[in-house]
Amino acid sequence: MALYSEKVMDHFRNPRNVGVLEDANGVGEVGNAKCGDIMKIYLKIENDVIVDVKFETFGCGSAIASSSMATELIKGKPLAEALQLTNKAVAEALDGLPPHKMHCSVLAEEAIKAAIKDYYDQNGIEYDHSQFPDCAHCEGCHL
């Protein structure tokens, strides 16, 4: 069996929504170059709906594929729905990730949450802080 599913390879080879969103009003960056993964998500939000999204990723094949899939899953969705996105949903949409690559899907979930939090903070919108746990993706990293 190959390391990655066909879906992962498709999103890795042809990433959707890659790049910078100049007029983003919510930006989130998670990860650490030392661990080998950084994801940055740019959101354009209008009336509580994600009207556009772009990403930049430094990382392995599954990190790029997870970012790509995650942006597809939230594009055009209301914020409330985007906040429900779990890393499991990202991994499942990619037809699975190898166990030691699951942290890539966690990063994608966290990057989206960080971008939404940034939007709330910048616009003075009240929100439930417990929705945004601290970054905890690094458990697989032995630095």
Added chain:
Amino acid sequence: MRIYADNAATTKISAAARSAMLEAMEYYGNPSSLHSEGQKAAELLADARARIAKLLNADVKEITFTSGGSEADNQALLSAARLGEKKGKKHIISTAFEHHAVLHSLSRLEKEGFEVTLLPIPADGIVTAEQVKNAIREDTCLVSVMYANNEIGTVQPIAEIGAICREKGVLFHTDAVQAAGHLAIDVQAENIDLLSLSAHKFHGPKGVGVLYARKGIRLTNLIEGGAQERARRAGTENLPAILGMAAAFEEACGRIQNNDALAALRDRLIQGLAEIPHSLLNGDPQKRLPGNVHFCFEGIEGESLLLLLDDRGIAASSGSACTSGSLDPSHVLLALGRPHEIAHGSLRLTLCHENTAEEVEKIIQAVTEVVAYLRNMSPVWRTLQQTQEFIIK
């Protein structure tokens, strides 16, 4: 057409090795049997041993066939440790960038109460004989330094280290898995007491290797059983693999005289990749294996680079964590002093005599394009361009 540039991982079996193996399968007798079938097999086994011994300038009694480089490394270290222990010597010197077959054997010995000194790796990727000399103590029983590094390909001063160890009366082991069949090795001239090699690194079959142990060095068995290999390694000999290894080793050693041609391809590849901005060659540019090229590219991650090169028909390796199932970067690059964020963006290309100048140009073009593509989607690269705080200038 695929371009195979991962010869340090393994090589394509040569036609001569393959045909030697197929022929050997006809001789199914057990070399330990007294009947004609067995004795024919024993004769072939002795012949293979003699040919391999000759190429290392060793005696046939000094050659033990093993399942490969890892087994040979394990047995060499364990044997030297047992001999040292008897004399109350429990200190071992090695280097920080050895193969895990050595490093993990050393960890095991540490748990048994041995003390291990791992020499730090200088910036050029070559430990010095002086470092070894300064680390030797009264209770040192073994020095183990690899002949050439498996990731960055740097060649170590084996003859100099061998001379020092001989002078100090300390056993000297070298893991020559990457060097055997690629560089001329003379165990006597270089004062090597123990040496490991593996057939599949020089176009022989997988699962077979050699432990050379100088006469008088008592080996400790890893595998107990029958009296094969002069009672140093039990189990009926894998005759086809051993004959395949002998054929491949003869061929490979015969090619060493053409190393300059291979090194010219290597140098062109290094030159081409060095033109990529913020790229860095790891290890000395000349004192390295004739086919080894190893680079770090700032702002990208190695696995993505490998997968995209594979899509373009190029088989390469990274030495980066992601491929091995761990998230930690290569211990070799960390030992060389590369920071984590740089060590993640590594690429190893290892050429052999079958690679061509045209392939090298294709590799340069593909790597240049893929690195640029990945940098273009990397937030790390974007930040570096804004801050200009590059680690690789």
